[in-house]
Amino acid sequence: xxxxxxxxxxxxxxxxxxxxxxxxxxxxxxxxxxxxxxxxxxxxxxxxxxxxxxxxxxxxxxxxxxxxxxxxxxxxxxxxxxxxxxxxxxxxxxxxxxxxxxxxxxxxxxxxxxxxxxxxxxxxxxxxxxxxxxxxxxxxxxxxxxxxxxxxxxxxxxxxxxxxxxxxxxxxxxxxxxxxxxxxxxxxxxxxxxxxxxxxxxxxxxxxxxxxxxxxxxxxxxxxxxxxxxxxxxxxxxxxxxxxxxxxxxxxxxxxxxxxxxxxxxxxxxxxxxxxxxxxxxxxxxxxxxxxxxxxxxxxxxxxxxxxxxxxxxxxxxxxxxxxxxxxxxxxxxxxxxxxxxxxxxxxxxxxxxxxxxxxxxxxxxxxxxxxxxxxxxxxxxxxxxxxxxxxxxxxxxxxxxxxxxxxxxxxxxxxxxxxxxxxxxxxxxxxxxxxxxxxxxxxxxxxxxxxxxxxxxxxxxxxxxxxxxxxxxxxxxxxxxxxxxxxxxxxxxxxxxxxxxxxxxxxxxxxxxxxxxxxxxxxxxxxxxxxxxxxxxxxxxxxxxxxxxxxxxxxxxxxxxxxxxxxxxxxxxxxxxxxxxxxxxxxxxxx
Ligand code: ATP
Ligand code: MG
Numbered sequence: 078x079x080x081x082x083x084x085x086x087x088x089x090x091x092x093x094x095x096x097x098x099x100x101x102x103x104x105x106x107x108x109x110x111x112x113x114x115x116x117x118x119x120x121x122x123x124x125x126x127x128x129x130x131x132x133x134x135x136x137x138x139x140x141x142x143x144x145x146x147x148x149x150x151x152x153x154x155x156x157x158x159x160x161x162x163x164x165x166x167x168x169x170x171x172x173x174x175x176x177x178x179x180x181x182x183x184x185x186x187x188x189x190x191x192x193x194x195x196x197x198x199x200x201x202x203x204x205x206x207x208x209x210x211x212x213x214x215x216x217x218x219x220x221x222x223x224x225x226x227x228x229x230x231x232x233x234x235x236x237x238x239x240x241x242x243x244x245x246x247x248x249x250x251x252x253x254x255x256x257x258x259x260x261x262x263x264x265x266x267x268x269x270x271x272x273x274x275x276x277x278x279x280x281x282x283x284x285x286x287x288x289x290x291x292x293x294x295x296x297x298x299x300x301x302x303x304x305x306x307x308x309x310x311x312x313x314x315x316x317x318x319x320x321x322x323x324x325x326x327x328x329x330x331x332x333x334x335x336x337x338x339x340x341x342x343x344x345x346x347x348x349x350x351x352x353x354x355x356x357x358x359x360x361x362x363x364x365x366x367x368x369x370x371x372x373x374x375x376x377x378x379x380x381x382x383x384x385x386x387x388x389x390x391x392x393x394x395x396x397x398x399x400x401x402x403x404x405x406x407x408x409x410x411x412x413x414x415x416x417x418x419x420x421x422x423x424x425x426x427x428x429x430x431x432x433x434x435x436x437x438x439x440x441x442x443x444x445x446x447x448x449x450x451x452x453x454x455x456x457x458x459x460x461x462x463x464x465x466x467x468x469x470x471x472x473x474x475x476x477x478x479x480x481x482x483x484x485x486x487x488x489x490x491x492x493x494x495x496x497x498x499x500x501x502x503x504x505x506x507x508x509x510x511x512x513x514x515x516x517x518x519x520x521x522x523x524x525x526x527x528x529x530x531x532x533x534x535x536x537x538x539x540x541x542x543x544x545x546x547x548x549x550x551x552x553x554x555x556x557x558x559x560x561x562x563x564x565x566x567x568x569x570x571x572x573x574x575x576x577x578x579x580x581x582x583x584x585x586x587x588x589x590x591x592x593x594x595x596x597x598x599x600x601x602x603x604x605x606x607x608x609x610x611x612x613x614x615x616x617x618x619x620x621x622x623x624x625x626x627x628x629x630x631x632x633x634x635x636x637x638x639x640x641x642x643x644x645x646x647x648x649x650x651x652x653x654x655x656x657x658x659x660x661x662x663x664x665x666x667x668x669x
């Protein structure tokens with residue numbers, strides 16, 4: 078079952094890195110970087126707590142710089158929805174986060190206890206995150222758009238002791254739940270209440286001893302495949318955050334990074350807080366939501382140099398059209414990267430043609446804590462491929478049986494080497510940002526490992542040059558007439574057609590083929606759903622993919638369900654199509 082049918086011929090096979098880059102990439106030669114790499118050396122680049130008292134993320138992100146030459150450098154440039162612009166220096170961030178840590182202590186929040194945040198991207202969120210880590214407590218950010226039930230579930234599972242939120246969110250969503258959450262002792266409301274509490278605290282906090290393996294962050298997965306899991310991360314994750322920021326995002330000291338993800342999703346914490354601050358760069362925090370005009374203006378005005386975003390956002394910009402760029406000068410951006418979902422080749426090429434630089438895909442999960450596979454600045458891009466493993470990370474493809482279980486022979490997982498075959502992406506445990514458990518779900522955690530590998534649940538191929546190609550989530554791949562069909566291939570082919578803005582490809586039961594490939598598509602403005610377009614899209618897909626893989630049916634959708642973190646929820650499209658139970662929908666957001 079591992080042979081993938083109909084690998085699409087590419088729009089563009091390869092995009093070479095610039096011959097004379099303005100900034101020399103941190104990773105200049107992939108093979109040499111892999112050979113020279115060790116996590117011990119990466120660890121040694123960190124400061125460690127004074128007096129050999131261990132490792133703490135907040136020390137590496139804030140205090141280390143505040144006590145040195147970066148004291149007055151802008152750590153966070155915050156852009157408010159109403160046009161506000163606030164710069165917080167490393168020195169100020171140290172004071173504010175110290176106050177927050179003292180406040181937690183005053184309230185009796187103990188080390189290891191959980192502090193949640195439910196706010197938009199406001200400065201207090203960042204102060205709370207780093208202040209909590211200074212206290213030695215565990216930080217867990219939630220999307221402010223969650224409804225009361227997902228909030229309750231997570232606060233309960235995480236045994237929240239304190240929550241930072243806004244008065245409005247408290248009234249609407251949290252206050253009605255308080256009776257059900259006896260462990261939640263403190264709701265810290267931003268504005269007068271929180272300010273009052275903080276203003277009476279001292280501005281310096283001595284971080285207590287923190288072991289590298291102490292729990293630091295709790296992150297819920299996106300809920301794409303089912304009920305979200307609470308992944309536990311520890312302080313030494315900062316080693317990987319910093320290192321991947323340097324190698325995969327190519328962050329240099331004078332960069333301005335804009336990671337567009339909300340901290341409610343792991344990307345918004347690992348690369349929207351920890352990695353940039355650990356590297357002492359300036360990061361942009363935009364409170365606003367995706368809006369093409371606002372985003373282009375932000376890139377131009379803030380002279381963003383490294384931009385980290387997601388395929389759904391890129392496809393929305395594509396829908397807005399090249400005109401939306403409106404003559405903006407985006408020349409400061411020198412590196413653009415994408416994560417979260419398969420990045421269709423069309424989007425990579427669009428980046429090159431419209432923005433002047435292609436998007437670099439990379440792959441990771443809440444569980445991995447940091448980037449594991451990436452297209453590096455110095456490496457030719459193969460549009461549609463995620464790139465190659467991070468130095469120090471061993472990636473393999475594990476062969477699966479028809480039930481989706483790893484094939485084991487003689488106590489070893491059987492690996493897939495043939496570039497035409499598909500296997501489950503597996504990682505050799507040992508990188509510092511690996512999750513240490515699913516909170517309250519020991520058994521589920523245990524099942525993620527087999528024969529010394531962490532099994533990601535994603536299927537992929539590896540070409541002869543070692544580039545990895547995403548095929549689909551284990552649950553999303555389609556078996557049709559004996560062929561294995563990856564939804565990503567089919568979606569990418571459809572997205573090449575100018576009428577298609579977004580696509581979700583699923584398998585629906587078919588008496589002859591077992592499953593039939595069906596596409597749900599969202600159209601770009603100016604295109605009209607109807608028989609002629611349906612026929613045209615079917616023909617286009619057949620031409621690109623061949624008859625065995627091309628969809629047999631196409632449905633025009635008004636909207637496709639996405640998670641809050643911006644992923645197409647194929648399982649929900651499938652459930653709705655087949656009239657099945659919708660399962661966990663706590664993270665769903667409809668995107669038009
Ligand atoms: P859940 O685990 O709750 O179902 P989720 O897997 O979507 O949700 P995340 O940890 O936010 O939660 O997302 C990780 C997943 O996103 C990966 O396992 C993969 O399926 C997908 N993904 C991330 N980056 C890429 C990429 N570059 N290409 C393809 N898929 C990606
Ligand atoms: Mg997952």
